[in-house]
Amino acid sequence: MSLSQECQQPLVSVIIPTYNRPDYLKQAIASAIKQTYRNIEIIVSDNCSTENTQAIVASFEDLRIRFWRHEQNVGMLANQQHAFKMARGKYVASLHDDDIWNEDFLAKLVPILEANSELILAFCDQYIIDANSIINDPGTEKNTRGYKRDKLAKGIHQPFSKIGLIDKSIPTAASCVIRNNVIDWDSIPPEVGGMWDLYLTYLCCISGYGAYYYPERLTRYRAHEQTDTMLSGSRDMQAKIRKAKSEMFCYQVFMEDDRLQQFRVYFQQKWLEANTTLGIGLLRSEQIAVARPYFWQALTKQKFNVRTLVALSLSFTPHFFANKLIELSK
Incomplete structure (x- = not known):
């Protein structure tokens, strides 16, 4: 593609928040540059890493890279939001510092948005x-099926609250x-925390x-020991x-949104499950008195639930037996 053709393309802002993953970050940046x-x-956007992230960025010698480093750790969500608010592009795409894009990821998705302003x-x-x-082939197939993308039709979905x-x-x-100009990045509250992607989906849905x-695998999501679900x-x-x-917090917001009332029962169930999960976490952290109200709340607002009652x-x-039983219940 010629330089003049490139300039006619709309600008896309690639958002890479990072924290102490230098080797993975190199791969993520490289996959963005190779688009x-x-x-x-x-x-x-570096969340005050102890690693020299700026040196990694500089090593690519690519003028399209903009680097920001927070002077102190501001948390995952704030770091992500700051990067989004720095974006000047017509479109934005989030790339985790441990994930990788295929070279044609943007080339296949951006023209679709350009062709239809209602998306x-x-x-x-x-x-x-x-x-x-x-x-991981089995993991890939499980992921596709688990999120029902194997049965999802190619093309436009409107509304898309159910699939989202x-x-x-x-x-x-x-x-x-x-599409960048539709989202108010300041409207994502701090209570969203690590569920920012689900909340962003919610903002898009409404x-x-x-x-x-687009039913093709164009990106590579990394499952490894540093993710929250893999910690010990x-x-x-x-x-x-x-x-x-x-x-x-998220499911409470979704429950109270009149535009999503057809899914209120589902959101309430997820909210109750989160109450129980939080209670179990507090119990295992020996915050027993703090944990009990979450169990009571979950029990009084749903039908009989074995998990909540046992917890x-x-x-x-x-104390001793409780810890042993909780370990067995993992």
């Missing part, structure tokens, strides 16, 4: 890779291009625009507590 769609800016986003399927960037918030088919954080599904011990428990709090019972069990 066959050339008119991009790459925004690397807010275009998304695709994804591969699952391990810590060594090797594709119920089936969670839209991988907003890694395999999606979004925008009145449509979504387009106390770090694992704190991650689960944070996630449960974020889920409770509440454990909160009245002698």
Whole structure:
């Protein structure tokens, strides 16, 4: 493509928030630079890493890269939001610092949005890779089926609240291009935390625009030991507590939105499940008195639930046996 043709393409802002993953970050940036769609800016927002992230960025010698480093750790969500607010592109696409894009990711999705101004986003399927960037074929198939992308029709979906918030088919954080000027990035509250991608999907769903599904695996999502779901011990428990709090906040918002009332029962059930998960996390962290109200709330607002009832019972069990039983219930 000639330089004049590249300039005629709309600018796409590639958002890469990062924190202490230098080796993975190199791969992520490289995959952005290698995009066959050339008119991009790459925004690397460093959350006060102890590693020399700026040196990694500089090593690419690509003028399309914009680098920002926070002077202190501001948290994952604030770092992500700051990068989004730096974006100057007509479209934005989030690329985690441990994920990778195929070279034609943007080239296949951006023209779809350009051709239809009534679309807010275009998304695709994804591969699952391990810590060594090797594709996990069984994991990939499980991921596609689990999020029902194997049965999702190619093309426009409008409305798309069900596929976005119920089936969670839209991988907003890694395999999606979004129309930038529709989203108010300041409207994502801090309570969203690690569920920012689901909340962003919610904002897109209620925008009145449509979504387009491109049924091809154009990105590579990394599952490895540094993700929240792969942590162990106390770090694992704190991650689960944070996630449960974020889920409770999100599903509360969704429940109260009149535009989503047809899914209210589902959102309430997810909110109640998050109450129980939070209670179990607090119980395992020995915050017994704090945990019990979440169990009571979950029990009084739903039909009989074994998981919640067992967890509440454990909160009245002698400390030693309670810890043993909780370990067995993982």
